[in-house]
Amino acid sequence: MKSMDFEVRVVESSFVTPSEPAPRKGLWLANQGHTPTIYLYSSNDVAATADFFDVARLKEAMARALVAFYPLAGRLGINNDDGRMEISCNGEGALFVVAQADDLTADDVKKFKPSPELRRLFVPLIESSSIMLAVQVTFLKCGGVALGTALHHVAADALSAFHFFQTWSAFCKHGDRATVELPCHDRTLLRARSPPAVHPDALLTFYPKHVLSSPSGPLAVQVFTISKDRIASLKHLCGGGTSTFCAVSALVWQCTCLARRLPPDSEARLAFPADLRHRMSPPLPSRYFGNAMFWLGVTSAARDIATEVLGSVAGRIRGAVDRMDDELVRSAIDYFEMAEMDSRPPRGTLPQTDLHITSWLGRPQYDADFGWGKPELMSLAENHRGGVVFLMNDDDGAGSGGVRLLMCMEAVNIKEIERLLYAKLALAACC
Known part of the structure; x- marks a missing residue:
């Protein structure tokens, strides 16, 4: 507009x-x-x-x-x-x-x-x-x-x-x-161990640093919606027990790899923040106040993500989530304690081999009723980094159960991503 x-x-x-x-x-x-x-x-x-x-x-x-x-x-x-x-x-x-x-x-x-x-x-x-x-x-x-x-x-x-x-x-x-x-404001619950110890598998699972650069061309922001029925069909196609996050992320990752025409042997990377509150032993209080999210990563040859059935791609994502146990979380905390972190906010865009997906699915987006009714719309106000997708509840305040995708992508690829996305959803509905 x-x-x-x-x-x-x-x-x-x-x-x-x-x-x-x-x-x-x-x-x-x-x-x-x-x-x-x-x-x-x-x-x-x-x-x-x-x-x-x-x-x-x-x-x-x-x-x-x-x-x-x-x-x-x-x-x-x-x-x-x-x-x-x-x-x-x-x-x-x-x-x-x-x-x-x-x-x-x-x-x-x-x-x-x-x-x-x-x-x-x-x-x-x-x-x-x-x-x-x-x-x-x-x-x-x-x-x-x-x-x-x-x-x-x-x-x-x-x-x-x-x-x-x-x-x-x-x-x-x-x-x-x-x-x-x-x-709960007890930040000592996420304190590093003494001495710190980083499990070898931790650095294969967590993404401690993101590589950003200036975009090679113009970016475009688009909002896509997936109905509750299409979500159900997609999850059924991906196999029993597949979460909405894993199913939608698999769909977006595959469509993105195809639209970007990545070289078959290139390394495609998907990263997403995961809540560690219930991954620790003992778990953090459910009302722990702070940033209790770590970035998980999944890496594979671009040809595999582009050609595998969606259930296999979703399985890769689910596997990364399932591997996040107490030891890996503690190792990540220790790593960040030892690492030399840049104090400046990150700038730039992601390389075309990378995709970041942040999920707000299941969060109480529409619970902010100040006494005059729930919001008609709740949304991110800005998404300016290429290669970044947000998954949000598409409730319209009425609990429709759909999913809204807020996507910032290369302008030359965004239309093809949209075509592939809805074509695959239509195919899933026929299965």
């Missing part, structure tokens, strides 16, 4: 601090940037009251949520003793911006793809080395609201981020009657 004529007018900008005293300390972490997302809410006959998305009510609820989620009220800093990045839990607050879009409706916003323009309009622009959390409440011409968020990935992975938004919205909707689950 062409949006250069659209502007959003900032009405107010302030910081929301915890409503009660919170711990002041440093939390160690890894190096990453902010994840921009957008929630879209439409006012209806029931919700269109004078207090629809009342700013004071939202701020009060956030202040209460930040008591438990105090790292999000902190700042990114450097530990003076070892020079390591850490969150300085100082209670300075989360950025809260109020804006007005006089020319945009909720239907207009739905037409945007994840892009720098969508992020510019609805997500606060902040430095990657500063604030942990920033939100922007934009009131639309139609009476609806776009809630843009930027949460630093070093502070929380997707599961932890959704936990915060569930808590904030619960306080806003129910006040003192809200039932919330408190987060």
Whole structure:
């Protein structure tokens, strides 16, 4: 959607601090940037009251949520003793911006793809080395609201981020009657062993570093949807017990290898973040707050990925997930502790032999009900790195059970990927 004529007018900008005293300390972490997302809410006959998305009510609820989620009220800093990045839990607050879009409706916003323009309009622009959390409440011409968020990935992975938004919205909707689950902030649960020990298989399974370069040509962003019925057919084709993630990832990887016309002997690589909460012994608390994701990798000759039946490709992916046990997780933690990590956010795009797939499937994307109904749409606001795909629930707030693919790929290949994707889905439906 062409949006250069659209502007959003900032009405107010302030910081929301915890409503009660919170711990002041440093939390160690890894190096990453902010994840921009957008929630879209439409006012209806029931919700269109004078207090629809009342700013004071939202701020009060956030202040209460930040008591438990105090790292999000902190700042990114450097530990003076070892020079390591850490969150300085100082209670300075989360950025809260109020804006007005006089020319945009909720239907207009739905037409945007994840892009720098969508992020510019609805997500606060902040430095990657500063604030942990920033939100922007934009009131639309139609009476609806776009809630843009930027949460630093070093502070929380997707599961932890959704936990915060569930808590904030619960306080806003129910006040003192809200039932919330408190987060666990014990970062020592992911502390390296002394002395560290890296299992030989760990470096074959985990991807400690991504190779990025400048794109060789223009990139394109496309959003594909797969219905619940097509997902069921695809999983059946891949074999009993195949997860939605493994089935869809196998399909995308195969279509991508074919569309890119990779040399048959080239090494095709698929990488994806996996949740380690339940892969450790003992497992992490389910409400562990932080970034508890490690990148797993699957490597094979491009000819094999392009020609194998989808069930075999899905089996390769499932095998990598199944190998992630406590020893491999501990080895990865030890490796990252010893490795010399770059403190700068990574830039560039992936080589055409590589594909990264991040899954938000099964996450509570649509649970952020602040008292005026669930969002009609929840999406990533920007996807700008070639070779990166996000898998999200395509619920439309109504539980349709489909999958939405947010793909950033080489512009010359994106149409062929789309053709192959839907052709293979149609074939799976006939099997």
